[in-house]
Amino acid sequence: MRDKKEKTLSYVSTILLIGSFCAAGLLVLGLGLSFFQTQPQADITASPGFSLSKSIGSLLRGEPTAVINLGILVMMLTPFLRVVVAAFSFLLEKDLTYASVAFGVMLILLFTMLPTLF
Numbered sequence: 001m002r003d004k005k006e007k008t009l010s011y012v013s014t015i016l017l018i019g020s021f022c023a024a025g026l027l028v029l030g031l032g033l034s035f036f037q038t039q040p041q042a043d044i045t046a047s048p049g050f051s052l053s054k055s056i057g058s059l060l061r062g063e064p065t066a067v068i069n070l071g072i073l074v075m076m077l078t079p080f081l082r083v084v085v086a087a088f089s090f091l092l093e094k095d096l097t098y099a100s101v102a103f104g105v106m107l108i109l110l111f112t113m114l115p116t117l118f
Contacts (some may be wrong), residue, residue, distance in 0.1 A: 008089040014081050019078030026071030034064035080109045 059066040087102035
């Protein structure tokens with residue numbers, strides 16, 4: 001039982017570490033790209049907010065704002081993945097009370113992120 005909890009904590013800490021480093025790397029990359037950008041960007045005030053489905057083209061072109069927005073999205077997804085791992089580990093331990101709470105938190109996080117994704 002204790003070995004399972006330590007393994008779960010190891011997975012959770014690895015997810016948080018990788019997610020934080022990836023988000024920080026994307027933010028630094030986007031900032032670096034903005035310093036070396038020679039052409040002015042399109043008017044970004046015309047459509048406020050971020051939508052992943054609308055930003056894929058600008059991300060493929062390597063636009064700095066799209067890279068920074070992707071870094072912010074990765075930063076938002078990191079705690080969500082942590083909750084997903086915790087919820088399933090509670091299910092494997094047959095702790096239904098904590099699993100249901102974790103799934104509730106997961107749904108709240110999912111519904112707050114859905115407008116960002118679409």
